[in-house]
Amino acid sequence: MPYSTSAMVVVLPLFRMLKFQFHNPKKDEVLVKVEASSINTADWKIQKGMLRPFMPFKFPFTPATDISGKVVNIGSEVTAFKVGHKVVCKLHFGKGGGLAEYAVASERDTVVRPEEVSPADAAGLPIAGLTALQSLQLIGTKFDGTGKGANVLVTAASGGVGTYAVQLAKLGGHHVTATCGTRNIDLVRSLGADEVLDYNTPEGQTLKNSSGKKYDYIINCAPAISWQTLKSNLSDNGVVLGVAQPNFSIILAFICGMFTFSKKKIKIIGVSLGKDDLQFLVGLIKEGKLKAVIDSKYPFDRAQEAWTKSADGHAQRERL
Numbered sequence: 001m002p003y004s005t006s007a008m009v010v011v012l013p014l015f016r017m018l019k020f021q022f023h024n025p026k027k028d029e030v031l032v033k034v035e036a037s038s039i040n041t042a043d044w045k046i047q048k049g050m051l052r053p054f055m056p057f058k059f060p061f062t063p064a065t066d067i068s069g070k071v072v073n074i075g076s077e078v079t080a081f082k083v084g085h086k087v088v089c090k091l092h093f094g095k096g097g098g099l100a101e102y103a104v105a106s107e108r109d110t111v112v113r114p115e116e117v118s119p120a121d122a123a124g125l126p127i128a129g130l131t132a133l134q135s136l137q138l139i140g141t142k143f144d145g146t147g148k149g150a151n152v153l154v155t156a157a158s159g160g161v162g163t164y165a166v167q168l169a170k171l172g173g174h175h176v177t178a179t180c181g182t183r184n185i186d187l188v189r190s191l192g193a194d195e196v197l198d199y200n201t202p203e204g205q206t207l208k209n210s211s212g213k214k215y216d217y218i219i220n221c222a223p224a225i226s227w228q229t230l231k232s233n234l235s236d237n238g239v240v241l242g243v244a245q246p247n248f249s250i251i252l253a254f255i256c257g258m259f260t261f262s263k264k265k266i267k268i269i270g271v272s273l274g275k276d277d278l279q280f281l282v283g284l285i286k287e288g289k290l291k292a293v294i295d296s297k298y299p300f301d302r303a304q305e306a307w308t309k310s311a312d313g314h315a316q317r318e319r320l
């Protein structure tokens with residue numbers, strides 16, 4: 001079943017005999033029968049050619065990287081998994097392969113999925129969850145209650161990355177202000193945000209919270225916000241974590257920041273694979289400390305609908 005991280009999941013029907021390209025796993029790979037895969041913004045950006053000339057590496061290209069499923073074959077040097085293990089995988093970004101009945105994943109990008117974590121919740125984790133987690137790790141967030149909380153803003157908090165960022169920031173003891181569209185205010189509040197700003201209002205557009213306190217960190221998941229708007233809301237040593245695809249003003253600010261002594265900085269985030277990080281996130285879901293917000297689920301033969309909805313950029317929150 002495909003679904004998108006903010007989220008549409010595509011569920012693969014059992015015993016469905018569809019044509020698929022069978023891959024034998026290499027020595028360090030596992031072959032997975034896919035139960036669910038999720039669609040991220042990067043997937044349809046690749047399709048639209050927005051990541052040219054880097055992506056995709058070669059055609060034909062089967063999209064999607066975030067999957068959960070069952071191991072059906074293992075490479076000769078695989079030690080961590082056996083046939084029958086339920087797993088979550090982050091497939092290689094440049095190779096994709098997730099929107100298929102079977103996918104080959106590297107052992108090092110695969111973790112076990114506990115029974116308590118559903119296939120759909122697991123498939124929604126890799127790119128969106130890791131991006132949120134790694135952004136918060138970059139600012140020294142501790143998730144064991146020992147950290148010093150900061151004043152954090154998460155923009156586009158109703159999206160795939162944002163929904164995880166809000167929850168993880170709260171687990172890290174931060175004070176969280178979040179922005180989203182009108183219909184998602186309750187959702188984002190339910191994830192733990194201390195204050196939610198509707199981006200259709202003047203406060204939401206200027207990013208100003210009710211206390212007037214500036215942010216130590218802004219996890220910016222909304223591509224359209226300018227550097228000037230972000231900067232004017234930062235505390236003296238504040239940092240923007242640029243998750244969203246950078247617009248012109250952000251790129252300019254990033255380049256200028258390398259040659260000036262401005263205390264207000266922007267760091268561009270690039271999600272990296274990380275087995276330990278993925279395992280950590282799966283563990284949080286299992287313990288009920290983190291929840292995957294799933295927009296919609298689709299059967300595999302309606303994957304195109306999930307795709308269209310994700311590409312719309314405003315996936316509706318239809319509670320399942």
Ligand SMILES: NC(=O)c1ccc[n+]([C@@H]2O[C@H](COP(=O)([O-])OP(=O)(O)OC[C@H]3O[C@@H](n4cnc5c(N)ncnc54)[C@H](OP(=O)(O)O)[C@@H]3O)[C@@H](O)[C@H]2O)c1
Binds near residue numbers: 127242245
């Ligand atoms: N750096 C990395 O490694 C990395 C990794 C993953 C994603 N990204 C990028 O991060 C961005 C977010 O990704 P995503 O997966 O979270 O996207 P998504 O799931 O498609 O969510 C987009 C969200 O943006 C919200 N939104 C739209 N316009 C907004 C505005 N003006 N202000 C605030 N929120 C707004 C929408 O909210 P409503 O539905 O409430 O309108 C929607 O929930 C994308 O640009 C993506 O390419 C980067």
